[in-house]
Amino acid sequence: MRKPRDFDAELKALEDKARELKTRKVQQLGELLIATGADQLGTDELAGALVAIAETKDPAKREAWAKRGAMFFESGSRRTASGSPRNPRSAPAQPDGTQWPASSTGSA
Template identity: 55%
Template structure:
């Protein structure tokens, strides 16, 4: 006989996972705002900047330019573990 699936439990697990992913995304966006120094700007300025950026991003050439700049910025800072590992090594000397 087939095992009965608990659809309610599966849906709840998926909903919980989606909630965690959304919270993680919000946390990462906040960290990006701080890392770029945009946290020093007023909320209205950041909102206007993002809205205009979304409109300008419809042009592929602009997106590619921003992507290259973003990759350069993130490469300088390091990503996740690499940055922490670098700091630990320099403090150990």
């Protein structure tokens, strides 16, 4: 006879994993704001700029922003919170040793 599945434990594990992933995402977005210098903007300015970007459907503008973002990550001139050099085009390693997949879409 098979052992019955513990759905409650599985659900709790999935909720914990989702919470951990959300926390990492928020942390990485904060690190991106600091690295780009956008943390110096006011909340209203930053929110307005992000809303305008999200509403933009022009593929040429989006491609130009993507290229500019790629150049930013490839240059050594960006600021890092830790000050340690690292490869910005590769995904940062997570505490468990896994890496986030690199994304060229700019979505988070």
